[in-house]
Every structure is written in structure tokens, then in C-alpha cells.
Amino acid sequence: MNALPKIPVTALTGFLGSGKTTLVNHILTAEHGRRIAVIENEFGEIDIDSDLVVSGDEKIIEMSNGCCLCCTARTDLIEILHDLLGRRERFDHILIETSGLADPNPVAQTFFVDDSVAENFGLDAIVTLVDAAHIEEHLDETGEHGVGAQAQDQIAFADRIVINKIDLVDEAKLGSVTRRVRSINASADILTSTYADIDLERILGIGAFDLTRTVTEDPSWLEEEHNHDPSLSSVGISLNGSLDRSSFESWLNTFIDARGGDVYRLKGLLAMHNDHRRIVVQGVHRMFELTPTSPWGQAERTSKLVIIGRELDRSEITEGLEGCLSS
Numbered sequence: 001m002n003a004l005p006k007i008p009v010t011a012l013t014g015f016l017g018s019g020k021t022t023l024v025n026h027i028l029t030a031e032h033g034r035r036i037a038v039i040e041n042e043f044g045e046i047d048i049d050s051d052l053v054v055s056g057d058e059k060i061i062e063m064s065n066g067c068c069l070c071c072t073a074r075t076d077l078i079e080i081l082h083d084l085l086g087r088r089e090r091f092d093h094i095l096i097e098t099s100g101l102a103d104p105n106p107v108a109q110t111f112f113v114d115d116s117v118a119e120n121f122g123l124d125a126i127v128t129l130v131d132a133a134h135i136e137e138h139l140d141e142t143g144e145h146g147v148g149a150q151a152q153d154q155i156a157f158a159d160r161i162v163i164n165k166i167d168l169v170d171e172a173k174l175g176s177v178t179r180r181v182r183s184i185n186a187s188a189d190i191l192t193s194t195y196a197d198i199d200l201e202r203i204l205g206i207g208a209f210d211l212t213r214t215v216t217e218d219p220s221w222l223e224e225e226h227n228h229d230p231s232l233s234s235v236g237i238s239l240n241g242s243l244d245r246s247s248f249e250s251w252l253n254t255f256i257d258a259r260g261g262d263v264y265r266l267k268g269l270l271a272m273h274n275d276h277r278r279i280v281v282q283g284v285h286r287m288f289e290l291t292p293t294s295p296w297g298q299a300e301r302t303s304k305l306v307i308i309g310r311e312l313d314r315s316e317i318t319e320g321l322e323g324c325l326s327s
């Protein structure tokens, strides 16, 4: 007998750079009256996401095991959920931000295959973010090493789809993206947003996940195995000291000019010479931006950069970045 109601869980998916962390920050800072525990996970050997998420006491629980939820044993997730159960009076909703390369299936399965989890937690909805500017390109990558299948799975399994970054596309492009998404998932509600600024009532506490529907539409979903595309890799570099900003910008511009098509995602937290603030660098393909954040204060100045992409040459990137260190 279980007198307590199940804790609702929202699984957030979406391809690399679609805006998941932006949405998590929005959820953690907006006034919605819910207390939300966030489980983060990341494909990349150096953890950056937790630096980029607005910090707030113990809300963030990371799975920084250098791999994504889908291919680590689900026991990791089960353990974290059990741990949270011991503190259940402190929150009333759980949000799992899956890696940009994760297949949402194993996450969803966790809530059904493990009895103790199934008894205490209920999957509320799978929410998938879509990058309006890049999703078509990703879906079209259907070759042997294509990421199209992953991007497609994430859309197919969604209960709610948020087409984000609509500021970057015109109406015609938004129309074609919406039609494309609809052709993959005929039933999910589709919302649109800029910087993931959406009415949270439309994605939290909606009770949308319906196992009956999922199983009927794809009976194999509980067995599915998932492998990462081997040509995709993540290069994470951490350097002590400060970078010279103009050298960094010029190196990054040259690198992106040459390799932007293969760079799915670039994230970093950088120390710049003559600047007391931490600088966040965010990039998706050929677009990138540098944003100053909190001051370093007494903290040791280190620069961390993670690049996720195809055929990346670690030594070339390391050398390039080292060349930007301020002397």
C-alpha cells in the first residue's frame, strides 16, 4: 500500500543545442509555485552544463559520468531516484534533462521496469525541444553515421514538442519545420518559443505520458538498444590561466569557418585576461556567442571548453586553445 501520491517526472529531450539548459534555467527561475529537482546529464567528459545552469542550493543533481543516460546502466538513474525519495518533502516535481544525444526510450522505461521506481514516480511527460534553425539539417542526416535517427526518435516519443529559436527563422521555414515535425509525431501538442520562454503550465504536470499509446505505436520500444554514432566524439579541454580574448576569438572564428559543419555543439566557461568575469561561450554549428557571467573572485582561473562533433582532432584543438593563453 502506498499512501503517498506518485512524484511526477518530466523528461526533457532535444538535440544538442536545442535549448534544454535554457529551458531548465527558465523553469528554475520562473514563478510557478512548484519545487523542482533537476537531474542533469551530459555527453562530454568535462561537465559544463552544471556551470551554465543557474545555481540554486541543492536543486541540481548531476550525472557527470561522461556519458549519457541512455547508455549508462539505468541503475544510475534508479539510484538517484531512490536517493531523492529520501528527501521527497523537499520537492514536488522532478525534471530530467537528458543529453542532446540521448534516446528518450531508456529514460521512459526506467519508470516502468523498476518496481520501486514505478511505485513512487510517474512519468508526467516527455518534452522535446527542437531547434527551428537546425532540425531539418539534422533529420536529413540519415546515412550510416547520421544523427537523423536520434533526432527523429526524440520527436517521435514526445508528448509535447517545443519548436524553439523561432527568432532565427522566417515564417516559411517555421512552416516547413512544423510540417516536418508533425509528419514524425502526429499527436503531440506543438508549442513555439524563443529562448524556451514558454508557459510552463503547458509542459509541467500535464499527465501526458501515455504508455498505452507508446506501446501501441511502437511495440518494440521496451527492447530497443541504442548505440552512439562512433564518428561523433566529444573533446573536452581544461586549461589553467587566462586567455587573450582577441586571440581566442580569432582562433575560434578560423576553427568554425573550417569545421563549423562538423561541430554540433560547443560550450565553455572561460577566463579572459583583464576581465574579472567568467565568460560563457556557447556555439551551435557556425553560430557562437560569448557572454560574461559571474566574477571569478578568489576562484582559480581555468578555462574549460567542450566541443561535440564529427572527426574532431583533439591535439589540434588543444594546441589552438593553448595558443590563446595570455602570456
Ligand SMILES: Nc1nc2c(ncn2[C@@H]2O[C@H](COP(=O)(O)OP(=O)(O)OP(=O)(O)O)[C@@H](O)[C@H]2O)c(=O)[nH]1
Pocket (backbone or CB within 6 Å): 014, 015, 016, 017, 018, 019, 020, 021, 022, 023, 049, 099, 100, 101, 164, 165, 166, 167, 168, 193, 194, 195, 196, 265, 282, 283, 284, 289
Ligand atoms: N537565437 C536563439 N538562441 C537560443 C534560443 N534558445 C537557446 N538559444 C541559445 O542556443 C545555445 C544552446 O542552448 P542550450 O540551452 O545550452 O541548449 P541545450 O539543448 O541545453 O544544449 P546541449 O546541452 O548541448 O544539448 C545557447 O547559446 C542559447 O543561448 C533561442 O530561442 N534563440
